[in-house]
Amino acid sequence: MSAEKNITRKDVAEKAGVSVSVVSRVLNNSGYVDKEKKKKIIKIAEQLGYIPNPIAMALQTRRTYQIIFFCNDLTGAYYNQMYHGMAKTAKERGYHLLLQKDYDFESVKKILADGIIFPTENVAQDYAETVGKNYRLPTVTISFDPSAIFAKPMPSVVIENQKIINASIDYLIQKGHKKIGMLLPFDYGYANSRYKAWKERMKMESIFLGGGVETNYEHYIINCGKPEEENKKKDYRYLGPYQSESEGFVYYDLFKVGYEAANLYKSSKYKATALICFNDDLAQGFIAGLQAIGLRVPEDISVMGIDGIFTRNHFKPKLTTMSIYPERQGAKCVEVLIDMLEGKKYKYMNYSPYGILEGETVKDLK
The missing domain is CATH 3.40.50.2300 (Response regulator)
Structure with a gap:
């Protein structure tokens, strides 16, 4: 088919050898369709470049390819750099980063997302002890305290x-x-x-x-x-x-x-x-x-x-x-979270690098 053509459900149906109504049931997640046939139709839709309703596809695949980052202030350069490291790495791995500026944890129930990243262990603990008790989204946090204990085990990128x-x-x-x-x-x-x-x-x-x-x-x-x-x-x-x-x-x-x-x-x-x-x-x-x-x-x-x-x-x-290295911290958080989502191996304790950047503000007294 021409790359310029707008792919429709009829095109997907013809390629899959099924009716348009069957394709619609699969892509809208409405009505019964055999499990193997569902997989085949979704695969063909992806191959043809059909652009479906993202909500319907998220329900179908149980993946939204979206990650939430809770951070109440990006005006400081530290968290700004961290955010850019997250966004860049998320994009490279096919995900989109959503910023939640306040700490309204109830909002996660209304947002289509696959996982959450927190800026400190205190924020993460608060979530784990409230909404996180019963809401099962994978989570990762930056942590300034290696001894932090969460209500449920949570991978951390640790600043020592x-x-x-x-x-x-x-x-x-x-x-x-x-x-x-x-x-x-x-x-x-x-x-x-x-x-x-x-x-x-x-x-x-x-x-x-x-x-x-x-x-x-x-x-x-x-x-x-x-x-x-x-x-x-x-x-x-x-x-x-x-x-x-x-x-x-x-x-x-x-x-x-x-x-x-x-x-x-x-x-x-x-x-x-x-x-x-x-x-x-x-x-x-x-x-x-x-x-x-x-x-x-x-x-x-x-x-x-x-x-x-x-x-x-x-x-x-x-x-x-x-x-x-705040940008590397953010990138590592995303890497760990996506590895969790994709069933890959990951560590619970991930230590952030550190090192001197010399400038002109320290006098050598020797």
Whole structure:
């Protein structure tokens, strides 16, 4: 048949040697048709390039080739890059990625999809303990906590914060730094694991490094969290004072938090020679804030981020950061989920890579 011709059900029926009404019953999933005959008709329809009603075909094949990604904010470069990694990999494997901006888990019952991806273990746990108890869609999550336990087993792409923080501290020590602090937007929720890893390591360094490192290593923490947010700690949906607005558009703004933290550093009694920032957005804002009050990076203080997002290419000095490759994380989530859907082998624990991206914001004290 000509490639230009619009394929109809009559064409499928003629090729299959059945009536048009039988083809219609198969493609509409209405009425009885022998199982083997169904398979034959669907295969012929695909070969001829017949474009059916997608809902009817999804019911017939039990596959929609659609994946849901729950993420309430793509304004930050980290999740934006992760999303692009997901979308690219999904397309390569014949799937389409659907974004659900809020965490209305009930919505999955109204969406034709084959599986779900979550941005953190907290979101995944909430789903598993509610809608996920009785709704059997395959799920995968990004996890910042390797010890996370879900109501039902769930494959994870794990960001190993302890190793990431230790590698960051190792790098700074190699550059001659001993007074290594941390800049946090808050010390709870998803920032807590990085804070705890820093605290555990610096406790050891305060014992073994010596040479001017004060016993109370926590003097070098700059915590931007506010006491009145204490009762909001366990609610991952809550953005607290970290929102900004532009033309009516509300977004999560850690750059602003970092910018304002520069004055906290300037007024602090104990000054670190290097600060590891919770993420790159916070680090870039902090550097801009320091520059605004006349402090130089890295001459007056060294600054290091965590994430490795593309925006570092647009700032001066260029940020030194511990990259955790968000695009690769997203791609891996999709790969694992589709492998599950297609009955292929997959791992429950998939560890995300990390590595130093050197820039211009860390001074070599040696």
